[in-house]
Amino acid sequence: MSRAARALAPLLLALSVPAGAAGSAVPAALPAAASAPAGAVPFDPRSTDAAPCGRGLPAPGHAMPDLRPGAGGATLAVRQDGMRLCYVADGIADAPVLRARRGGELVLTLRNEITDPSRIEAAMAPGKLRIANEPVPASPGFYEVQPGMHHAATGATNLHVHGFAVPAVAPQDDVLTVCTDPASGSAGCGRREFTYRWRIPATMPEGLYWYHPHMHGEVQAQMLMGLAGAIVVEGPEHDARARAGVVERVLVVRQTQDQDAGRTPVRSMTAAAQAPAPAHGARAVPGHAIDTAHELLCTSNSGIDQISLNGTPVPVGDAPDESLARLEIDAGTRQYWQLLNAATDAFLSLSLQDERGRALPLQVVARDGSPLTDDAGHLLQPSPTTDALSVPPGGRLEFWAAAPPPGIKAALVTHAIDTGCAGDRLPERRLAVVVARGNAPARVTPAPAPAHAGGVRDAFSGLLARKVDRRRVIALAEYPRPGTDDQTDFYIAERRPGAVLRPYMMGDAPAITVRAGTTEEWVIENWTNELHTFHIHQLHFRVLEIDGQREAAPPLLDVVEVPYATATGLHSREGPVRPGRTRIRMTFPAALAGDIPFHCHLVDHEDNGMMAVLRIEKPGAPPRRAEAAPMAAMHHGQ
Numbered sequence: 001m002s003r004a005a006r007a008l009a010p011l012l013l014a015l016s017v018p019a020g021a022a023g024s025a026v027p028a029a030l031p032a033a034a035s036a037p038a039g040a041v042p043f044d045p046r047s048t049d050a051a052p053c054g055r056g057l058p059a060p061g062h063a064m065p066d067l068r069p070g071a072g073g074a075t076l077a078v079r080q081d082g083m084r085l086c087y088v089a090d091g092i093a094d095a096p097v098l099r100a101r102r103g104g105e106l107v108l109t110l111r112n113e114i115t116d117p118s119r120i121e122a123a124m125a126p127g128k129l130r131i132a133n134e135p136v137p138a139s140p141g142f143y144e145v146q147p148g149m150h151h152a153a154t155g156a157t158n159l160h161v162h163g164f165a166v167p168a169v170a171p172q173d174d175v176l177t178v179c180t181d182p183a184s185g186s187a188g189c190g191r192r193e194f195t196y197r198w199r200i201p202a203t204m205p206e207g208l209y210w211y212h213p214h215m216h217g218e219v220q221a222q223m224l225m226g227l228a229g230a231i232v233v234e235g236p237e238h239d240a241r242a243r244a245g246v247v248e249r250v251l252v253v254r255q256t257q258d259q260d261a262g263r264t265p266v267r268s269m270t271a272a273a274q275a276p277a278p279a280h281g282a283r284a285v286p287g288h289a290i291d292t293a294h295e296l297l298c299t300s301n302s303g304i305d306q307i308s309l310n311g312t313p314v315p316v317g318d319a320p321d322e323s324l325a326r327l328e329i330d331a332g333t334r335q336y337w338q339l340l341n342a343a344t345d346a347f348l349s350l351s352l353q354d355e356r357g358r359a360l361p362l363q364v365v366a367r368d369g370s371p372l373t374d375d376a377g378h379l380l381q382p383s384p385t386t387d388a389l390s391v392p393p394g395g396r397l398e399f400w401a402a403a404p405p406p407g408i409k410a411a412l413v414t415h416a417i418d419t420g421c422a423g424d425r426l427p428e429r430r431l432a433v434v435v436a437r438g439n440a441p442a443r444v445t446p447a448p449a450p451a452h453a454g455g456v457r458d459a460f461s462g463l464l465a466r467k468v469d470r471r472r473v474i475a476l477a478e479y480p481r482p483g484t485d486d487q488t489d490f491y492i493a494e495r496r497p498g499a500v501l502r503p504y505m506m507g508d509a510p511a512i513t514v515r516a517g518t519t520e521e522w523v524i525e526n527w528t529n530e531l532h533t534f535h536i537h538q539l540h541f542r543v544l545e546i547d548g549q550r551e552a553a554p555p556l557l558d559v560v561e562v563p564y565a566t567a568t569g570l571h572s573r574e575g576p577v578r579p580g581r582t583r584i585r586m587t588f589p590a591a592l593a594g595d596i597p598f599h600c601h602l603v604d605h606e607d608n609g610m611m612a613v614l615r616i617e618k619p620g621a622p623p624r625r626a627e628a629a630p631m632a633a634m635h636h637g638q
């Protein structure tokens with residue numbers, strides 16, 4: 001659950017969302033505005049002084065243009081039009097799909113043209129409560145809970161390349177010290193633009209990655225206002241598909257609203273007062289348990305947040321087909337779809353369904369940029385599935401979609417998801433209509449064989465075969481923020497005796513330090529009434545188990561769900577509350593040494609504290625400088 005970005009609600013209709021700008025100055029084949037309602041402003045993504053983020057909404061099914069920076073790089077400007085922010089390349093305000101090569105360098109200059117940070121603040125300022133929240137009282141046996149605070153929006157922005165196995169060191173993926181200042185307002189970053197040079201390892205899998213701002217405290221606001229885009233790393237598999245004439249589609253789900261206005265806490269099933277933790281002997285023991293008696297309760301949230309597909313709003317409930325993207329596949333063929341969930345907190349659970357609700361098979365190829373492989377790197381080629389495919393915020397899914405049988409109108413559907421009693425409402429929605437074009441052969445031609453049929457080895461191959469050097473338990477918790485701000489404080493902390501729950505602040509020292517080359521197993525525990533996720537920069541991990549269900553083929557991911565807690569009853573042997581648990585294994589390559597953020601990818605949670613830093617130390621290397629200069633100074637100065 002997150003707080004309302006109420007100011008954004010009226011924006012929705014005016015909001016064009018992501019989509020791409022061409023590498024040339026000409027927008028790539030703007031779709032006919034044929035399906036735009038009469039009277040609507042025609043879509044024009046050209047960025048002008050009068051309309052810095054262009055005009056109108058793209059028609060459903062809009063394909064985002066590509067930007068393929070050459071060796072000299074390209075420039076991506078962040079511009080603002082009132083409550084909208086947009087990525088502009090070559091004069092086109094249509095967040096481009098960045099395209100790069102495996103083993104190549106992606107050079108991009110980010111230029112901050114934000115003119116009015118107060119609008120970002122308006123999107124994130126919490127509502128006021130009539131009755132103040134109380135702090136979580138200190139109780140023997142429980143971890144101390146420190147309150148969070150509001151970070152005022154600065155209008156500074158930066159880029160994170162989500163999923164890239166590149167070091168968290170400037171000019172690569174350093175989100176802790178690199179930022180750019182707005183055209184007016186804060187000058188805490190000391191620069192208006194920054195040139196990123198991401199050196200994509202030859203072993204990094206080709207596939208779907210993405211970019212978004214990572215200014216702690218205002219990530220959600222900047223993303224809701226328009227900032228997120230896809231990155232496709234190309235290589236031999238893409239080349240083979242191109243040679244075979246396969247149609248590829250990049251599908252970006254974004255979120256344009258996060259409304260929790262008027263939510264009213266109600267009795268929580270997991271908020272039963274917890275019996276004091278059993279003390280070992282009579283002496284006082286340091287805190288060793290999570291207080292669930294004071295956590296965020298169940299909430300009644302009447303709103304359903306707006307999401308979009310490639311820039312056009314996804315309707316809720318029955319809606320005419322014309323309001324949806326119409327994705328056509330030549331009869332008897334299949335297409336390669338790369339789907340990014342860039343929503344700020346909406347989970348997806350995807351199926352292709354016919355009109356009677358029967359699922360048609362989809363063949364998954366990759367998740368989170370990683371082809372499905374076993375630990376040795378051999379490609380797994382699971383059969384096409386009719387199971388719903390889960391894509392949490394930040395996650396990606398690449399799959400083959402075959403043309404539906406002749407005469408069948410199918411829909412790409414995201415199913416309703418239970419996010420827990422304090423989570424957001426996520427009803428079933430149709431994202432797109434999917435139909436065959438032309439007359440069908442009864443059988444669909446097979447997908448081309450993978451170019452790397454023998455397998456692919458990346459920085460994380462062999463992870464499961466390694467000895468586990470250390471095991472940790474990481475807890476997720478959340479409590480209403482003390483005072484009259486209608487806000488929640490979020491926490492991620494390693495459980496050890498005497499641990500303190502403290503929301504992340506820019507400049508905080510690393511919470512965990514590991515030596516390069518070591519391997520760890522983490523159990524992420526969710527002690528709250530809502531679904532969370534775990535994401536770590538730079539690294540992919542194997543998911544071993546979720547709530548006791550072992551993964552038969554542990555997937556290699558960079559973001560994973562952590563189920564909500566359940567009430568077990570006061571007399572249960574395991575206590576009144578059992579946390580949701582996700583068990584993962586990670587290794588820390590020396591090539592990725594640096595300070596690596598890990599956090600929940602419901603970005604409001606990250607903004608409000610559910611983030612920490614892991615330091616990978618190179619063996620024998622002198623310790624890195626601990627302070628994170630410009631941004632730390634900026635935030636602490638508030």
Ligand SMILES: [Cu+2]
Binds near residue numbers: 531532533
């Ligand atoms: Cu979360």
